[in-house]
């Protein structure tokens with residue numbers, strides 16, 4: 001069963017809460033111009049859906065700009081939703097196992113473009129098997145059939161036969177087009193309750209194993225990517241770019257750098273970057289032996305970059321239950337899930353990771369954290385600090401300190417452990433960082 005015997009370091013997170021300076025959290029939410037059928041949640045995955053069993057999506061390649069933490073504005077390419085404006089990354093397509101998924105690609109770019117669906121089998125392009133493309137000299141020009149430049153279209157279809165987490169991305173000159181932003185996430189949810197499953201709702205399982213159940217309000221996406229600004233500048237002005245010189249200067253999570261990463265989905269000041277990356281979880285209930293007895297959350301990790309990203313939330317190990325869209329199990333369905341702290345996500349990979357946070361040491365005012373708090377002159381108090389190291393407590397703050405803490409909740413950092421990536425062209429402690437917010441057991445008013 002899913003349980004973790006790992007100790008977590010309560011003190012570390014308490015001090016981290018005090019270290020972070022950031023001034024715009026949970027700002028008023030503005031919906032983007034996407035063709036969503038429902039108002040997106042402030043946090044968590046924003047799915048783009050269409051009716052099962054034959055969901056049809058239209059993705060349009062567009063150019064646009066995103067905002068970066070150092071104040072830079074970056075030229076990008078992207079898949080937008082239907083006729084909606086440019087967005088980055090592409091829409092999160094959520095479908096059900098067994099669906100016949102149709103994706104119509106309209107290409108407004110000045111070069112041919114395409115979509116590959118890694119992990120999906122028997123993909124059709126305009127009704128016939130999708131095939132790599134070659135020029136007259138036998139040179140590979142695309143990993144799959146393309147939509148021609150300046151207005152061409154193509155229709156891909158496939159049966160989403162295996163529940164899990166997948167990327168979709170350009171198969172045409174991918175070292176340019178994927179790097180420019182032609183990628184997004186595809187989530188395939190189980191169509192039925194696994195044998196032995198507790199919940200009767202299929203979408204509450206990551207895959208077709210009964211032990212892949214998670215709490216649906218604690219489901220999050222961590223889509224990692226990177227940008228070399230000189231490559232993007234070259235694309236903007238139509239100049240060549242020598243990939244020997246490729247050197248990313250920005251690294252993003254869900255298309256944003258920290259601190260924008262923890263702003264709400266659809267934050268008004270990020271009109272082309274609709275997806276936040278804040279994880280919001282409740283303290284897990286535990287039994288007398290500290291084994292969690294409430295449903296865990298789940299993070300869906302994906303990498304559209306070309307480097308390994310050792311991403312980790314502080315506060316507990318994750319339990320890796322799936323990779324590249326497949327459950328971790330043996331030939332006889334043996335459970336091969338394993339605990340891991342840093343999730344080492346390779347280029348093109350996806351990882352499904354169950355996660356829980358629980359108050360293992362039961363710290364409270366009656367059971368205080370066993371450290372001597374430094375004197376006030378040696379403390380740096382951040383804007384999320386509650387004034388107390390204990391979950392659910394708010395105490396007096398030092399004079400002149402304001403707080404955005406709402407109810408004594410915790411904020412635990414979650415970031416790429418390749419620390420050189422926590423940068424926006426040299427502006428440190430930005431990039432692929434987000435938080436896991438832990439609300440007290442009774443919630444936050």
Ligand SMILES: [Cu+2]
Pocket residue numbers: 312314415417
């Ligand atoms: Cu860390």
